Amino acid sequence: MFSDQAKIFIRSGRGGDGHVSFRREKYVPAGGPDGGNGGRGGDIIFEVDTGLNTLSDFRHGRRFCAEDGQEGGPRRCSGKDGKDLIIRVPEGTIIKDFETGKVITDMSGENRREIILKGGRGGTGNMNYATPTMQAPLYAKPGGPSVERFVTLELKCIADVGLLGYPSVGKSTLLAAVTNARPKIADYPFTTLTPNLGVVDMPGGGGFVIADIPGLIEGAAEGVGLGHDFLRHIERTRLLVHLVDISGFEGRDPVDDIEKINAELEKYDARLASLPQIIAANKTDILDPDSDAMERVKAWAKEHGVPVYPISAAAHKGLDELLFAVYEKLQSIGRKPVIFEKTFDWLDAVPENLPYTVEFDEKTKEYRVEGPLIEKMLGYTNLQSERGFMYFQRFMKERGVMDALFAKGLKEGDTVRLYGHAFEYYDE
Numbered sequence: 001m002f003s004d005q006a007k008i009f010i011r012s013g014r015g016g017d018g019h020v021s022f023r024r025e026k027y028v029p030a031g032g033p034d035g036g037n038g039g040r041g042g043d044i045i046f047e048v049d050t051g052l053n054t055l056s057d058f059r060h061g062r063r064f065c066a067e068d069g070q071e072g073g074p075r076r077c078s079g080k081d082g083k084d085l086i087i088r089v090p091e092g093t094i095i096k097d098f099e100t101g102k103v104i105t106d107m108s109g110e111n112r113r114e115i116i117l118k119g120g121r122g123g124t125g126n127m128n129y130a131t132p133t134m135q136a137p138l139y140a141k142p143g144g145p146s147v148e149r150f151v152t153l154e155l156k157c158i159a160d161v162g163l164l165g166y167p168s169v170g171k172s173t174l175l176a177a178v179t180n181a182r183p184k185i186a187d188y189p190f191t192t193l194t195p196n197l198g199v200v201d202m203p204g205g206g207g208f209v210i211a212d213i214p215g216l217i218e219g220a221a222e223g224v225g226l227g228h229d230f231l232r233h234i235e236r237t238r239l240l241v242h243l244v245d246i247s248g249f250e251g252r253d254p255v256d257d258i259e260k261i262n263a264e265l266e267k268y269d270a271r272l273a274s275l276p277q278i279i280a281a282n283k284t285d286i287l288d289p290d291s292d293a294m295e296r297v298k299a300w301a302k303e304h305g306v307p308v309y310p311i312s313a314a315a316h317k318g319l320d321e322l323l324f325a326v327y328e329k330l331q332s333i334g335r336k337p338v339i340f341e342k343t344f345d346w347l348d349a350v351p352e353n354l355p356y357t358v359e360f361d362e363k364t365k366e367y368r369v370e371g372p373l374i375e376k377m378l379g380y381t382n383l384q385s386e387r388g389f390m391y392f393q394r395f396m397k398e399r400g401v402m403d404a405l406f407a408k409g410l411k412e413g414d415t416v417r418l419y420g421h422a423f424e425y426y427d428e
Helices: 171-178 227-234 254-268 293-304 319-333 372-380 386-398 401-407
Strands: 005-011 044-048 063-065 085-089 093-097 103-107 113-117 148-155 161-164 196-201 207-212 239-245 277-282 308-310 357-361 366-370 415-418 421-424
Touching: 005 113, 044 093, 044 103, 063 085, 103 113, 113 148, 161 171, 161 227, 171 196, 171 207, 171 319, 196 319, 207 319, 227 254, 239 254, 239 319, 254 293, 277 293, 277 319, 293 308, 308 319, 357 401, 366 372, 366 401, 386 401
Parallel strands: 005 063, 044 085, 161 207, 161 239, 239 277, 277 308, 366 415
Antiparallel strands: 005 148, 044 113, 093 103, 093 148, 196 207, 357 366, 415 421
């Protein structure tokens, strides 16, 4: 079953605790601490799978938890790292924060794999805390906490061209006639309840992807019928082919249909209404010779600067002219993909009142920043990516961490350590 929306719960793995133990061997009465470090928790990673075209798998599995890191062991044995959990989604899936509805990431274009939640760091065993004055430390550091979130997955089709039009105007018939897609076709409203994609191959090796968007009705932008579910799938298209029934066989006026559908686009998203359009006047094979419908459609189109192509999808008439016009228009538009920008800020996900500590380590000559605030931030941030590192820098400034470091004497060239991450500070 096709599904283009899902709500799921995701949780990264908790870091394994450090271990407290002491070396015990014959003839070695005071072997010293040998508690090992805990393993790090697994990450939550989203990855594009080109073999998927629906989110239906998420209807049956709604909780996704990465593996926790194992506790450290005696004899300096480190705990095993928790396995990362890879969640595979179709290309075009947008991941949104459930509470705010803001975009966390768009799995489209060059974004094929992204870490969404980081696993907790592994705790350090008591072997790390032995000093000349503290030769038998009885404590170890616990593993870092997991982070969790409810997110919404939304699939927005990746297509160059979107077919628009009222139910039963012939969109599925046109798609079947010009591509290798085989949508179900019947003569009643809402036959198509899912978007169908097909590839149009042009002479010379070119081509484009076309999507048969299920029939719209008046009020779709307000959610009447399956309005929002349908309109979602044209948000990435670069060109709209507006199909109308020029024959009036269903008793509707083609000009009125065009204006109503365009009004729904304007209500839903002004950007969609501004996309280039081509009108395909379908069912010319059953057009009444005495009808003035074609003249009225052409007059409307001329007034609005939209080209019109008379066709018959069922009789395969006028299709070559339409496809060449679509292809040439796409070439002039360019192939820049429509990517939805990130709007969710992980800074808002970290509570303001979480504590942290800033200390200067005389032994290592490093500044150490630790505490629940830092652990929570690291769980939401991939410091290996440029965007993640920029977020980290802003976080440190806005939460007062940098001010606390300056108060401790931080200056240019000094090293700041946040658990397993070390950075040299440079004044911008």
